Amino acid sequence: MEDQQQQQQPHLHLANQLFLLQHSDIADIEKVTLRDDVTSYVISNDMALLYESLCSSAVLEFDEKVLDAMRVRIDEEVKKLDEKIADAEENLGESEVREAHLAKSLFYIRIGDKDKALEQLKVTEGKTVAVGQRMDLVFYTLQMGFFYMDFDLISKSIDKAKKLFEEGGDWERKNRLKVYEALYCMSTRNFKKAADLFLDSTSTFTTYDLFPYDTFIFYTVLTSIISLDRVSLKQKVVDAPEILTVIGKIPYLSEFMNSLYDCQYKSFFSAFAGIAEHIKLDRYLNSHFRYFMREIRTVVYSQFLESYKSVTVEAMANAFGVTVDFIDLELSRFIAAGKLHCKIDKVAGVLETNRPDAKNALYQATIKQGDFLLNRIQKLSRVIDL
Structure with a gap:
């Protein structure tokens, strides 16, 4: 994965480093290197808000002089960008105005100021006509969404992108x-x-x-x-x-x-x-680790049991290279949760599969939904009569 790392959006690479830095399974020696890399990147990109947040949560060590220097550089750069925007609006065309606003948007993205970046991207969008360029602004928003794991922002941006593609793209x-x-x-x-x-x-x-x-x-x-x-x-x-x-x-x-x-x-x-x-x-x-592990085990146990009408617990344990007690405990949990369609005969030490009948299941579901609909109609009729 190293050869393509330089092509990954730098902030998303930083997000991965921050995740690993706060993960309990990462060795202390690796964390030292990660902390140095994160500190270097945050400071070199003047990510003052992120620096404050990481210091307050004890991920990085706080240095007031470093923070002040970042704030000074941010103020100077914002002043320069505002001057370029003013100059473009007075002396240049619409495309130059858009580019000046886009430069300010990208600056706020770079320093990790999410609110100002989103605000400035909206301003830039208002000065953008081409569907492709408007789509690129949505991709910038999506990248921010994944950096902050803001799923509401990501969902809205994906919906917005799909609407844009109805216009072309x-x-x-x-x-x-x-x-x-x-x-x-x-x-x-x-x-x-x-x-x-x-x-x-x-x-x-x-x-x-x-x-x-x-x-x-x-x-x-x-x-x-x-x-x-x-x-x-x-x-x-x-x-x-x-x-x-x-x-x-x-x-x-x-x-x-x-x-x-x-x-x-x-x-x-x-x-x-x-x-x-x-x-x-x-x-x-x-965050889905336990769910994913459970789903994978459901897939593999179901696949094994599909081949048999009945099989001994010992034979299944041998097939998986685990103990009988382990398989017995595992299957008990999955059967109780309705994930596996079989039953354990503890006395005989045998698993008996009872594959569900798809047609019968559909029939039962239809009956259940029909009963629910009738109950709703009866309740509604009472209200109308009143």
């Missing part, structure tokens, strides 16, 4: 937006939609401002495994040439995916541990 920007939306969906636990959008972008990926291609493939494979059925997984992921060219570079991912598809469950659990560590250290997936 090129394919390159549309494909970029797919990846932005996929990352938003993944970050808000909509893994099915995220997988669909990621897969649609595998052959057109150019969104290096968000993350390198290796990371993109990592997200694509993970979201696909818990979202796609076995046949679709084979067609869209396991045999996909774009994924095959990169997957070997990502630790544990190839073994994780292929061992699941090939039903090599011992190898799967071995790779599973390595993937789990990777997910823990991912800024976008970390």
Whole structure:
């Protein structure tokens, strides 16, 4: 991932560093290096507000002289930018005025002043006619949204971008937006939609401002495994040439995916541990760690049980390379939560599957919805009679 790091939006790289710096699983020696890198970047870009915030939370050490120097440089730069805007408005054309306002917007983004950046981007948008340029302003807003993990801002910006594309827009920007939306969906636990959008972008990926291609493939494979059925997984992921060219570079991912598809469950659990560590250290997936681990286990246990009408607990434990007690406890939890359709005969030590009848389930759902509708109509009729 190193060779493409320089193409990632610098603030998003900083956000990853800040996440790792505050993560308990990162060694103290690594944190020293991270802290030095973060301090250097924050100061060199005059990110005064972020510096104050990090110092107040004891992430960085406070130095009043450093903060004062940043504030002085910010005031000087804002003065210069305002002078350029005034000059453009008096002596130059509309495009130069727009460029002067855009420069001020980018400055506020650079120093991490979110409120002023959003305000200035609105001013710049008011002076922008071309759909492509207005779309670029939305991408700047989206990048800020991901930096601050402001999902309300991200959602509104994605909706705004889609409305802009109804007016026009090129394919390159549309494909970029797919990846932005996929990352938003993944970050808000909509893994099915995220997988669909990621897969649609595998052959057109150019969104290096968000993350390198290796990371993109990592997200694509993970979201696909818990979202796609076995046949679709084979067609869209396991045999996909774009994924095959990169997957070997990502630790544990190839073994994780292929061992699941090939039903090599011992190898799967071995790779599973390595993937789990990777997910823990991912800024976008970390908050969904427990949910994701549970969903993955549901997929693999369901896949194993689909092959049997009944199987001994010991045979399943041997297949996964774990103890009988572990499998017994695991399956009990998933069965109680309605995730697995089977029952455990504790005396005989046997698992009996009871696959749900899809037609019967649909019938029951229809009856339930019909009853609910009738109850609503009866309540409404009483109100009307009164």
